[in-house]
Amino acid sequence: MKRALLLATVAFAALAPFSVRAQDSNTQKDSAILIKNATILTITHGNIEHGSILIRDGKIAGVGTDLKVPDGATVIDANGQYVMPGIIDCHSHIAIDGGVNEGSVSVSSMANIADVLDPDDMSIYDDLAGGVTAANILHGSANAIGGQTVVIKLRWGKPASQLPFEGALPGIKFALGENPKRSNFSPPPGVEPRYPATRLGVEETIREAFIEARQYKKEWDDYNQKKAAGNENLIPPRRDEKLEPLVEVLEGKRYVHSHCYRADEILMLIRVANEFGFKIRTFQHVLEGYKIADEIAASGAGGSTFSDWWGYKMEAYDAIPYNAALMTDRGVIVSINSDDAEEARHLNQEAAKSMKYGGLSANDALKLVTLNPAIQLGIDNRVGSIEVGKDADLAIFNHDPLSVYAVVQKTLIDGRVYFDRQRDIDARPALEKEKQDLLAKEKKAAEEKKAEGKSESKPEKKPDAKKKQPPTSQSNVGNIAGGGL
Amino acid sequence: MSRAISVKSSSLQLISFCLALSLAFPLWSQRAANVYAIKGAKVYTLAGPAIENGTVVIRDGKIAAVGANIAVPDDAQVIDAAGLEVYPGMFDPITQMGLNEVGAVSATVDTRELGAFNPELIAATAVNPATAHIPVTRANGITEVLAVPGIGGFDSEGGGVITGQASTFNLAGWTMDEMQIKRSVAMVINWPSIQTRSFDFSTFSFKEKPYTEAKKEYDKSVNELSDWLVRARHYAQAKEKGSPDLFVRDLKLEALVPVVEGKLPVLMVADDARDIRNAVDFCAKQNLKMILASGAESWKVKDLLKEKKIPVILGPTERLPEREDAPYDKPMTQPAELNAAGIPFAFSSFGTSFSRRLPQYAGTAVGYGLPHDEGLKAVMLNAAQILGLADQVGTLEPGKLANIIVTSGDPLEIQTQVRYLFIKGQLTSTDNRHRDLYEEYRKRPVPPR
Numbered sequence: 045m046k047r048a049l050l051l052a053t054v055a056f057a058a059l060a061p062f063s064v065r066a067q068d069s070n071t072q073k074d075s076a077i078l079i080k081n082a083t084i085l086t087i088t089h090g091n092i093e094h095g096s097i098l099i100r101d102g103k104i105a106g107v108g109t110d111l112k113v114p115d116g117a118t119v120i121d122a123n124g125q126y127v128m129p130g131i132i133d134c135h136s137h138i139a140i141d142g143g144v145n146e147g148s149v150s151v152s153s154m155a156n157i158a159d160v161l162d163p164d165d166m167s168i169y170d171d172l173a174g175g176v177t178a179a180n181i182l183h184g185s186a187n188a189i190g191g192q193t194v195v196i197k198l199r200w201g202k203p204a205s206q207l208p209f210e211g212a213l214p215g216i217k218f219a220l221g222e223n224p225k226r227s228n229f230s231p232p233p234g235v236e237p238r239y240p241a242t243r244l245g246v247e248e249t250i251r252e253a254f255i256e257a258r259q260y261k262k263e264w265d266d267y268n269q270k271k272a273a274g275n276e277n278l279i280p281p282r283r284d285e286k287l288e289p290l291v292e293v294l295e296g297k298r299y300v301h302s303h304c305y306r307a308d309e310i311l312m313l314i315r316v317a318n319e320f321g322f323k324i325r326t327f328q329h330v331l332e333g334y335k336i337a338d339e340i341a342a343s344g345a346g347g348s349t350f351s352d353w354w355g356y357k358m359e360a361y362d363a364i365p366y367n368a369a370l371m372t373d374r375g376v377i378v379s380i381n382s383d384d385a386e387e388a389r390h391l392n393q394e395a396a397k398s399m400k401y402g403g404l405s406a407n408d409a410l411k412l413v414t415l416n417p418a419i420q421l422g423i424d425n426r427v428g429s430i431e432v433g434k435d436a437d438l439a440i441f442n443h444d445p446l447s448v449y450a451v452v453q454k455t456l457i458d459g460r461v462y463f464d465r466q467r468d469i470d471a472r473p474a475l476e477k478e479k480q481d482l483l484a485k486e487k488k489a490a491e492e493k494k495a496e497g498k499s500e501s502k503p504e505k506k507p508d509a510k511k512k513q514p515p516t517s518q519s520n521v522g523n524i525a526g527g528g529l
Numbered sequence: 530m531s532r533a534i535s536v537k538s539s540s541l542q543l544i545s546f547c548l549a550l551s552l553a554f555p556l557w558s559q560r561a562a563n564v565y566a567i568k569g570a571k572v573y574t575l576a577g578p579a580i581e582n583g584t585v586v587i588r589d590g591k592i593a594a595v596g597a598n599i600a601v602p603d604d605a606q607v608i609d610a611a612g613l614e615v616y617p618g619m620f621d622p623i624t625q626m627g628l629n630e631v632g633a634v635s636a637t638v639d640t641r642e643l644g645a646f647n648p649e650l651i652a653a654t655a656v657n658p659a660t661a662h663i664p665v666t667r668a669n670g671i672t673e674v675l676a677v678p679g680i681g682g683f684d685s686e687g688g689g690v691i692t693g694q695a696s697t698f699n700l701a702g703w704t705m706d707e708m709q710i711k712r713s714v715a716m717v718i719n720w721p722s723i724q725t726r727s728f729d730f731s732t733f734s735f736k737e738k739p740y741t742e743a744k745k746e747y748d749k750s751v752n753e754l755s756d757w758l759v760r761a762r763h764y765a766q767a768k769e770k771g772s773p774d775l776f777v778r779d780l781k782l783e784a785l786v787p788v789v790e791g792k793l794p795v796l797m798v799a800d801d802a803r804d805i806r807n808a809v810d811f812c813a814k815q816n817l818k819m820i821l822a823s824g825a826e827s828w829k830v831k832d833l834l835k836e837k838k839i840p841v842i843l844g845p846t847e848r849l850p851e852r853e854d855a856p857y858d859k860p861m862t863q864p865a866e867l868n869a870a871g872i873p874f875a876f877s878s879f880g881t882s883f884s885r886r887l888p889q890y891a892g893t894a895v896g897y898g899l900p901h902d903e904g905l906k907a908v909m910l911n912a913a914q915i916l917g918l919a920d921q922v923g924t925l926e927p928g929k930l931a932n933i934i935v936t937s938g939d940p941l942e943i944q945t946q947v948r949y950l951f952i953k954g955q956l957t958s959t960d961n962r963h964r965d966l967y968e969e970y971r972k973r974p975v976p977p978r
Binding site for chain 2: 143166167169170173222227228334335338339342352353354355356357358360361362364365366370373385386387389390393396397399400401402443446447448449450451468469472475479
């Protein structure tokens with residue numbers, strides 16, 4: 045993506061969303077909000093025409109057709125509009141500061157994405173404007189065992205510490221196939237190729253790591269057992285930050301989200317997981333999942349796939365847009381993810397494709413981007429449907445969200461309006477003026493500096509005069525002192 | 530992979546039967562059936578108001594008649610399309626169709642030639658008629674495309690300044706000769722951009738360079754581009770007025786002659802407002818006929834584009850704003866802005882595997898304010914007009930190529946199905962690799978535990 049060249053513009057770029065955001069922060073958190081006159085797509089209890097949603101303290105307090113406006117409640121009239129649960133993106137790389145891959149090793153489980161969350165990433169706002177309220181933030185797919193993942197809420201304007209989804213189990217990224225075996229690019233000159241270079245090697249890399257992790261867990265279990273038995277003169281095992289997350293996987297305290305494409309490698313990982321007694325929480329991308337949907341369903345794993353991406357690499361050549369529907373038909377919990385800050389802006393459209401390709405019902409299509417990813421991330425007790433007691437994470441569209449013409453009007457998280465299309469539009473003239481003022485200021489400062497520089501260099505007609513450009517305070521001091529250069 | 534289906538009866542039942550049968554095994558026609566009548570549908574000609582209960586007659590690959598009270602010829606195969614809608618097929622005016630099978634496998638990609646100036650290359654040369662992308666794409670209602678060397682979107686990296694000539698063809702046929710609509714439609718130029726920040730794939734990170742260095746590289750590229758055009762003019766003069774004995778043929782300069790003569794338009798790829806301004810200025814000075822391609826910041830230079838009558842082939846609506854301080858929805862609202870300003874534009878996928886998203890790009894823009902009928906034109910008619918092919922495709926009018934889609938409803942809506950597809954007047958299968966794989970694997974028995 046091309047970015048602004050002018051320093052002033054870059055500086056402003058950071059300011060632009062903040063100004064909008066400032067309004068959000070200034071908005072008092074309303075004790076009660078009533079969204080009324082909407083078509084409510086609850087996901088779990090059908091659709092409600094001319095319905096209302098009552099929100100109290102960030103939670104859904106009532107859903108129905110005959111809710112009264114409580115005293116002092118803020119009313120959002122959603123006449124003719126559609127309210128659905130906030131969209132949940134099960135595979136995202138937004139809000140990450142710096143690179144997404146720790147590509148130097150094949151097992152990089154010590155790296156944690158939660159350490160590098162960037163709350164100022166514009167993509168958070170972009171995706172919020174597409175109705176996304178929560179996202180699974182993962183490392184890239186350079187390594188067989190990648191880094192630790194974190195589920196966030198898209199609380200634009202909050203510090204990094206307030207992005208993580210409270211109570212959501214952390215995860216870890218695995219990756220199979222062409223990316224970890226590095227089929228599609230060569231290492232830069234001077235850099236040795238890295239093991240593994242085959243799918244066979246990917247399996248052994250993962251198996252090797254879990255043999256180590258199991259041994260490490262045993263050392264700690266022995267130590268803790270002896271300690272509990274009253275043995276006090278013990279030296280604890282040395283902590284290993286690479287193996288700790290893998291032990292958490294073995295103990296069911298950390299979800300495995302594995303990038304994969306081909307049917308064979310998916311079956312491989314199911315075998316390895318069975319061997320060590322852990323579960324794969326989700327297969328990500330899983331573009332050939334439709335070929336082995338029964339095996340995936342039997343393993344208890346979910347499938348998080350693309351709507352219709354295909355053909356960009358060899359392992360994506362058998363990808364079909366019917367994948368989500370076919371896996372759903374065979375009993376897999378399926379979500380549609382973005383893997384991309386832009387794609388996340390229209391996951392509602394991407395979900396609609398599963399109706400065209402494979403004939404899912406409208407409600408099942410919506411589940412692909414709401415309840416199902418919530419289940420996959422273990423947060424369905426909090427989000428994913430419109431039910432009393434759940435978080436008030438909602439997206440309000442001007443049309444049926446399964447229509448290509450639907451545009452997000454408001455996005456709420458924890459009952460607070462984090463995105464408001466009208467407010468965004470209304471703020472634009474003032475932001476544009478602010479930008480022009482800043483640019484003018486910068487331009488003026490540059491001209492003054494230039495004029496200053498000219499007057500300083502005027503008397504210098506000596507052949508070496510240009511060596512003194514640009515004038516600095518030090519060279520000025522030199523001139524005053526008559527020292528020259 | 531069947532390209533055409535023979536229909537031996539005028540009864541709808543048999544047609545449906547043949548279509549159903551073709552899912553299992555394609556019926557290859559020995560002799561192409563050549564007269565069809567689509568009856569009872571709402572017909573959107575894009576050349577006038579929609580026709581309720583209209584009839585379209587197709588004969589010998591062309592549209593023979595369109596209207597409400599058209600007699601069905603005796604020899605016609607009749608398609609009863611009651612409850613369905615009929616439109617011109619869609620036209621994706623920037624793709625790498627047939628030049629790019631699997632993006633990451635270079636053996637299957639023919640979009641990137643070595644060298645920065647390759648005007649003599651013609652896309653049509655290497656379009657693979659048997660690519661799996663063609664049936665996948667046409668199943669979504671796209672009936673013709675422009676294949677463009679050297680530029681690409683998601684699944685093809687571009688390279689070079691003059692990257693060759695773009696070719697347009699129908700998405701059905703046994704050979705390129707059969708499929709081709711026009712072999713050389715435009716000369717593709719990637720306008721050199723002053724970029725201080727670039728992505729380096731060897732280190733997988735962004736690299737910065739000083740503005741002065743970027744500007745120097747830019748000036749060098751533009752000067753080289755000017756040199757090529759000057760030499761092409763001299764070449765044309767030498768050919769016309771010089772001694773035939775001394776004349777030596779030069780393929781690159783020969784290819785540029787129609788460009789400098791203003792006969793072959795330039796598909797000029799630029800995004801930043803500054804780059805667009807520079808490119809427009811350059812084309813004006815060089816007397817080139819410019820079509821802007823991609824044009825992410827066209828909205829900033831509307832007056833200029835309007836004044837110089839430069840049409841735009843937009844990249845996907847699904848893109849992030851070019852700059853962080855641009856409104857979040859600018860890529861979606863820009864088409865409505867261009868339309869309001871009276872600037873002709875068409876949507877394109879800039880891709881191969883994404884070509885089937887073409888109607889989605891237009892639909893999204895309609896959601897953000899583009900009038901619906903303009904959205905239809907921007908995927909069916911405008912590209913043909915911009916590229917000088919509107920005498921052949923783009924509307925349902927007698928004499929035009931019968932590239933026609935019969936749909937279950939609004940073709941810009943995601944859930945709409947293409948029920949019948951005519952390409953060059955042939956009833957063409959919507960079967961494709963994806964549906965084949967779906968049908969194959971949905972029949973897989975549940976494996977034993």
